[in-house]
Amino acid sequence: MSLGPVSYLLRHAQALVSSAGHLARAPFATVFTVLVMGLALALPLGLDVLVRNVRGATSDFSGAVALSAYLHTGVSEPRALQLAATARARAGVGTVTLITAAQALAQFRTQSGFGAALDALEGNPLPNVLAITPLATNASPADMESLRRYLAAWPEVESVQLDGAWVARFNAILNLLRRSLLLAAALLGVGVVAVVGNTIRLEIQNRRAEIEVTKLVGGTNGFVRRPFLYTGALYGLLGGLAAWMVVEASLRALAPAAAQLAQSYGSRFVLAGPSIRDLQFLLGVGTLLGWLGSWLAAARHLARVDPGSG
Amino acid sequence: MITFQSVAKRYRSGREALSNVSFHVAPGEMVFLTGRSGAGKSTVLKLIALLERPTRGQVVVGGEGTARLPARRVPAFRRRVGVVFQDHRLLVDRPVFDNVALPLIVADSSLKEIGKRVRAALDQVGLLGSERVLPAELSVGEQQRVGIARAIVSRPPILIADEPTGNLDPVLAAEVMALFRRLNEVGVTVVVATHDLHLVKESGLRAIVIENGRIAGEPDTVLPTIEARR
Numbered sequence: 001m002s003l004g005p006v007s008y009l010l011r012h013a014q015a016l017v018s019s020a021g022h023l024a025r026a027p028f029a030t031v032f033t034v035l036v037m038g039l040a041l042a043l044p045l046g047l048d049v050l051v052r053n054v055r056g057a058t059s060d061f062s063g064a065v066a067l068s069a070y071l072h073t074g075v076s077e078p079r080a081l082q083l084a085a086t087a088r089a090r091a092g093v094g095t096v097t098l099i100t101a102a103q104a105l106a107q108f109r110t111q112s113g114f115g116a117a118l119d120a121l122e123g124n125p126l127p128n129v130l131a132i133t134p135l136a137t138n139a140s141p142a143d144m145e146s147l148r149r150y151l152a153a154w155p156e157v158e159s160v161q162l163d164g165a166w167v168a169r170f171n172a173i174l175n176l177l178r179r180s181l182l183l184a185a186a187l188l189g190v191g192v193v194a195v196v197g198n199t200i201r202l203e204i205q206n207r208r209a210e211i212e213v214t215k216l217v218g219g220t221n222g223f224v225r226r227p228f229l230y231t232g233a234l235y236g237l238l239g240g241l242a243a244w245m246v247v248e249a250s251l252r253a254l255a256p257a258a259a260q261l262a263q264s265y266g267s268r269f270v271l272a273g274p275s276i277r278d279l280q281f282l283l284g285v286g287t288l289l290g291w292l293g294s295w296l297a298a299a300r301h302l303a304r305v306d307p308g309s310g
Numbered sequence: 311m312i313t314f315q316s317v318a319k320r321y322r323s324g325r326e327a328l329s330n331v332s333f334h335v336a337p338g339e340m341v342f343l344t345g346r347s348g349a350g351k352s353t354v355l356k357l358i359a360l361l362e363r364p365t366r367g368q369v370v371v372g373g374e375g376t377a378r379l380p381a382r383r384v385p386a387f388r389r390r391v392g393v394v395f396q397d398h399r400l401l402v403d404r405p406v407f408d409n410v411a412l413p414l415i416v417a418d419s420s421l422k423e424i425g426k427r428v429r430a431a432l433d434q435v436g437l438l439g440s441e442r443v444l445p446a447e448l449s450v451g452e453q454q455r456v457g458i459a460r461a462i463v464s465r466p467p468i469l470i471a472d473e474p475t476g477n478l479d480p481v482l483a484a485e486v487m488a489l490f491r492r493l494n495e496v497g498v499t500v501v502v503a504t505h506d507l508h509l510v511k512e513s514g515l516r517a518i519v520i521e522n523g524r525i526a527g528e529p530d531t532v533l534p535t536i537e538a539r540r
Contacts, residue, residue, distance in 0.1 A: 007418075007420045007421055008418075010421060011415075011418070209399070209401070210401050212399075213399050213400075213401060213412065214412065214416060215385070215388075216359075216361070216388065216393060216399070217388065217389070217393075217412050217413040217416055217460070217464075218385045218386065218387075218388040218389030218413060218416050218417060219385060219412075219416035220385045220416070223385075223416050306361075307361050
């Protein structure tokens with residue numbers, strides 16, 4: 001008995017169609033299993049999309065990471081300009097803006113409402129300030145600390161204030177969230193494998209007579225296992241699709257509220273859904289997990305089904 | 311073709327189904343395996359089809375000892391033995407064609423070969439044209455013939471049948487036996503287990519009589535004894 005490549009592919013196509021037929025003949029059981037898998041896969045995907053959206057929304061936070069170097073009140077404006085030029089020449093520094101004492105006082109006068117009180121002052125108590133923003137590639141906590149120490153060593157500088165410490169903390173929270181996401185994805189992946197494994201176990205029990213007859217006429221374990229592997233893979237594929245739909249639907253539901261929030265900050269930020277690459281990855285992972293779950297169940301339970309014991 | 315040498319079979323429950331059974335079936339021979347229900351006939355068939363392995367002794371089928379045959383070679387072994395069951399063991403949700411084609415599908419035959427052989431097997435059992443019918447739509451006799459078609463479709467050199475006429479009326483039973491005779495005439499070794507002594511006597515073929523898990527003796531002397539006890 002020889003099997004050509006066309007017949008081989010047809011045989012696999014038959015197994016696939018047969019598996020799809022089995023799923024279609026039990027629609028409620030199939031929908032519930034797919035839904036459970038979809039929700040399990042949707043959680044890590046949703047978290048990933050959330051983290052990416054938050055990162056996207058806060059991408060211009062790199063501008064919020066800045067240093068303010070307060071010069072001694074005795075430092076003149078021309079000297080302050082020289083210092084600004086020196087700071088600008090340092091590698092990793094993006095922009096350096098000199099806020100003169102006069103500019104600072106004028107700004108304070110308009111924003112504070114203490115105009116009349118300020119008129120009573122004999123001189124300007126405010127210092128010249130260098131507002132320094134690092135390049136986005138040089139905004140790590142270590143880079144910022146290095147820059148702070150460099151500026152603090154200047155005799156003209158009275159103090160240096162790091163303005164973006166909260167951004168570093170925020171990024172640390174996002175990193176923690178991302179690591180939690182990986183952990184959740186791994187745990188939920190195990191859950192998906194278990195769900196498919198249990199479903200296939202029940203399927204094997206239900207089709208015991210068919211398996212016995214197939215083995216009786218000389219069917220190998222591999223042959224008997226084939227449709228179950230396709231069933232598991234289909235569960236995974238459909239579960240991945242369900243997860244994508246759940247996340248898309250959730251984002252659509254959240255989009256108006258997110259847009260409203262962004263608008264209140266004067267931003268045009270809109271929630272971004274999973275990309276086509278995300279969908280491909282999700283379907284691939286879902287299929288793989290489904291296949292793995294069914295393989296484990298089939299390997300364990302099919303060996304126990306033997307026509308001799310019937 | 312089939313040799314049992316001092317074969318014993320004890321099930322996990324502790325029940326000893328066979329004890330010191332020895333017999334030989336020559337290639338191309340057709341024999342009956344007879345005895346009362348529970349005598350051990352089905353166990354003998356299971357040992358031939360490698361659905362069970364002997365606890366002691368040797369079972370050699372088609373030149374291959376079954377006692378220590380590696381598990382990976384069992385499927386190929388089973389493809390060389392066609393099995394007909396009293397309860398047919400058909401897949402109720404598959405049409406006749408799919409049921410009969412199963413041994414060819416598991417053997418990875420080409421689709422063209424499957425179509426040709428299934429139709430030939432159905433023609434042999436008189437069911438050509440019933441390919442798309444579900445087993446439940448057939449009579450008991452027709453279902454039995456589907457089971458026989460499945461057993462012979464891959465043209466195995468050995469055919470074993472467990473009470474193949476048990477659920478059939480005399481006319482259908484005679485038809486099934488005639489079919490076995492025709493297969494035997496073209497060289498298939500046939501072993502039929504039955505408790506129908508009338509069928510055995512009428513056939514004029516050799517019978518191996520089993521009583522309480524042992525070979526009871528030559529049929530000419532033993533059959534009247536069994537009949538007398540009934």
